Amino acid sequence: MTDETRVMPQEDNECDMVNDAFGYHQYSNDTVDNKEIGPESSHVENDDIGDFVELMQDGQESLYEGCDKYSKLSFLIKLYHIKCLCKISDKGMSMILELLANVFEHAKIPRSFYEAKKIINKLGLHYTKIDACPNDCMLYFGEDINRDFCKKCKTSRWKAKRKGTIGATSNKRKKIHAKVLRYFPLKPRLQRMFMSSKIAEHMRWHSSGSTNEVILRHPRDSKAWKTFYFKHPQFASDPRNVRLGLATDGFNPYGNLSTSHNIWPIVLISYNLPPWMCMEQSSFILS
Numbered sequence: 001m002t003d004e005t006r007v008m009p010q011e012d013n014e015c016d017m018v019n020d021a022f023g024y025h026q027y028s029n030d031t032v033d034n035k036e037i038g039p040e041s042s043h044v045e046n047d048d049i050g051d052f053v054e055l056m057q058d059g060q061e062s063l064y065e066g067c068d069k070y071s072k073l074s075f076l077i078k079l080y081h082i083k084c085l086c087k088i089s090d091k092g093m094s095m096i097l098e099l100l101a102n103v104f105e106h107a108k109i110p111r112s113f114y115e116a117k118k119i120i121n122k123l124g125l126h127y128t129k130i131d132a133c134p135n136d137c138m139l140y141f142g143e144d145i146n147r148d149f150c151k152k153c154k155t156s157r158w159k160a161k162r163k164g165t166i167g168a169t170s171n172k173r174k175k176i177h178a179k180v181l182r183y184f185p186l187k188p189r190l191q192r193m194f195m196s197s198k199i200a201e202h203m204r205w206h207s208s209g210s211t212n213e214v215i216l217r218h219p220r221d222s223k224a225w226k227t228f229y230f231k232h233p234q235f236a237s238d239p240r241n242v243r244l245g246l247a248t249d250g251f252n253p254y255g256n257l258s259t260s261h262n263i264w265p266i267v268l269i270s271y272n273l274p275p276w277m278c279m280e281q282s283s284f285i286l287s
Helices: 013-022 046-060 072-086 090-103 113-123 168-172 186-195 200-207 223-231
Strands: 128-131 180-183 244-248 266-270
Touching: 072 090, 072 113, 090 113, 186 200, 186 266
Parallel strands: none
Antiparallel strands: 128 180, 244 266
């Protein structure tokens, strides 16, 4: 990488987000091409360095010449946020982007949502799809990933073929999963909380200060917390170990409630954070 193409972080929200996502927020004079990125970033794969540089370029590149309000990256993130809030389809977003690109030819706008997603996905905003038994008996995961039938109830993993689709045509038809679990990986989310320059110090808050107050303002002040520490001193010795609370709504494993749900959101809450942060919506981890 030459000096002309080297990208350094600026005091910008999008650039800070990219730095936190890749764990590069601590370097100052270190260079990306020498891979001297600091101890907290040593786990980053070499393949990620290219994504980091490209995202930093998009985060610093103006949407069009003379525009100081939006960069190419911040504009795409704002559009993606609107898409999610308003439940706009992928096709609809592609039509909007194509229209914007045609009207504002001088702006650096991708012409399809597919191109926009390729940029945004580098931030790691993804989930894992795991096929599930239609009767919730098992997940097709690990050693069971290639099974076609549930090993407990023998139900097919795939949706039944529609009537009238027989012969060679039906054999070529793509199989459709009967039920899918969408899992947001927990480990990368926890890693990023420690990689973030703004959150890492708060993740050790629970071990600092006095816990002998009369008022119970955080789980760390409870007897249950202290009893757990007494029983598991090795875990308690490192304040970076993550303490999680689990909450769910609509979970009906035995089908004996008055209402049944086909979506069971499971939310994790980090109790490492101080009380004014751990219950913020932005701190909730949807898993």
